[in-house]
Amino acid sequence: MSHNETEKVYVSQIEDVALELKKDFLKDTVNNTITQIDRLRASKQEVYQLNTDKRLERLLILAEDMSEAAFVDLYEREFQMSDDQLWTAYLFDHETDTFVFSTEANEKMMSRAEIEATLATKVVIEKGTLTGVFGVSYQYIDAIIQSDIKEIIHHQTYENDAYIWVNEVVNYEGGKDYAIRRIHPNLIETEGDYLSTTMTDVVGGTPYLTELNGINRNSELFFSYYFKKLQSDNVSKKITYAKLYEPYDWIVAMGVHLDDLDGYVSQVREESEKxxxxxxxxxxxxxxxxxxxxxxxxxxxxxxxxxxxxxxxxxxxSTDPLTGAESRRYGERVLAHQFDTYHVKKKQAYIAMFDIDDFKLINDQYGHEAGDQVLQHVVTTVQKILADDGQLIRWGGDEFVVMMDRLSKDESIMRLDQMLYFFETHPIELEMGTITLSLSIGLTTFLPKDRGYQTAVKRADSAMYESKQHGKCKLTVSC
Missing domain, CATH: 1.10.287 (Helix Hairpins)
Incomplete structure (x- = not known):
């Protein structure tokens, strides 16, 4: 084999190895992103179902001795349209097949099956000839998830100017306006623009057509096209992996430029000539x-x-070694940072303080080892209820602070109500016996007059003690 032939063989091998490494990286990253979406959907739906079930239990108690007319008034008060449009609710008379109340502005008569099909969480309540169906819609939950994923992708960074983007398909047959650009960290100003399969890259290729054809065949593909580098006017060839996420009709894609392969090839050629x-x-x-x-x-x-x-x-x-909650030292840094964010960006957060009612009696009656088990149980349960929407800080003893910067006021109250309900209905089993726990909670938020996060914490602490003075196992809001 001649020198030139040997050079060609090994140059080809280098290119193949480098390309396979890049393709593995792209595929793994896209699949991890899709897994993250699935986990977030499951977590959100579980939390909202718990809140929906709790509201049903409360309505059943309130409506037990009511007339049908009073029940209609109660139902309307519970589900009047709110700014965040959290609840979707219908009330209809099944004898006359007419709507009595709906949170939808332009409701049309639908069957119960059609109504329930729009709800991610749903329950049914009946009163005489009236049937109420309410819950949180798929549309509401998916809008939150899509917003969260967009924020995550915008802040992700990768080597070699790589990034993830998302297009939503509205017409799988292609053509003009076949898709919408939903997420694109390199072209944020174009998010929301419609795309066409006739659009070309700088060398005349039709990457959107290639991508859609591959998605229609196999739901995923690798393909190449030419595109500008990040923050540059230089154009180079990109290798891209795209995969369909069917629940949202999203094509999740990631690409990397291939011009760095030329450097590896040039190095081999220079060496081979010597x-x-x-x-x-x-x-x-x-x-x-x-x-x-x-x-x-x-x-x-x-x-x-x-x-x-x-x-x-x-x-x-810096977690608390006993309970696994965040330590007070770290929690103070979090609260200070959140207070600064509130003053600079006007981004609101909700701060709750709670302690375990009669915790000293638990220690005195069952011993400190049992007290430690109770603290650990409370932390594990609260962290599960908060999921990724809040941070739990052990403030001292059996006092804890919850910081929620991703939830609205109503959502924060719902999450805290869920904590109260869970401990009231789920006793903890200890070696020494069964204990039913309860919490006293105070909730507040940052106010313009606050000089620091400490003011808000003190206000939450005062609200917590007001809960204790009014019978414990309560939430007091001071906003």
Missing amino acids: LLTRMVLNVLLYLISALVLGFVLIYVIMEHNLRKSTKQLLKEA
Whole structure:
């Protein structure tokens, strides 16, 4: 085999190895993003179903001795349209097949099955000839999830100018306005624009048509096209992986530029031209091995740095060693940062303080070991209820602070009501016996007059003690 032929073989091998590594990275990242969407949907739906069930229980108690007319008034008060449009509710007379009340502005008569099909969480309540159906709609929950995913993707960073983007398909047959650009960190100003399968890249290719054809065939594909580099006018070829997320008709895609392969190839050519002895083949084999090893080492180093960064972040989080909640020291930094954010960006947060009613009696009667088990149980339960929508801080003893910066006021109250209801209805089993726990909670938010986060915490603390003075197992709001 001649020197030139040997060079071509090994250059081709280098390109193949590099390309496969890039493709693996793209596919893994897109699939991880889709998994993240699925987990977020399941978590949100579980929380909203719990809140829906709790509201049904309360309505059943209130409506028990009511007349039908009084029940209509109650139902309307409960579900009048709110700014956040959390609840979707219908009330109809099944004898006359007419609507009595609906949260939808332009309601039309629908069957019960049609109504329930629009709800992600749903319950039914009946009173005489009246049937009420209410819950949280798929549309409401999906809008929140899509907004959260958009925020996450906008703030993700990857090597080599890589990023994720999302297009929503509205017509799988293609053509003009076949899709909407939903998320694009490199072209944020174009989010919401319609796309066409006739659109071309800078060399005349039709990447949207290629992508849609591949999605229609296999729901996923790799393809290439030409595009500008991030924050640059330079154009280069990109390798892209796209996959369909059917629940939203989203095509989730990620691409990386391929021009860095030219550098690897040029290096091989320069080295090969210097090899004029009988050791040409051995040196080339050594060079290929070194380059392949280099790719492996780069991958290992990147993984190591990622694990190291993750460990550092976890260390900084500084959790309470007994309960697993965030420590007061770390929690004070979180509250201070949130207070600064409130004053600079006007982004509101809700702060709650709670403690365990009669906790001293638990310690005195059952011992401190049982008290520790109760604290751990409370933290585990509250963290599960909060999910990713709040932070739990152990303030001291059996006092805890909850900081919620992703929820509205109504949603924050609902989450705290859920905590009260859970502990009231789920006794904890200890070796020494069964204990029914209850919490006293105070809720507040940052106010313009506050000089620091400490003022809000004191206000939440006062509200908590007001709950205790009014019989415990209560939530007092001071906003």
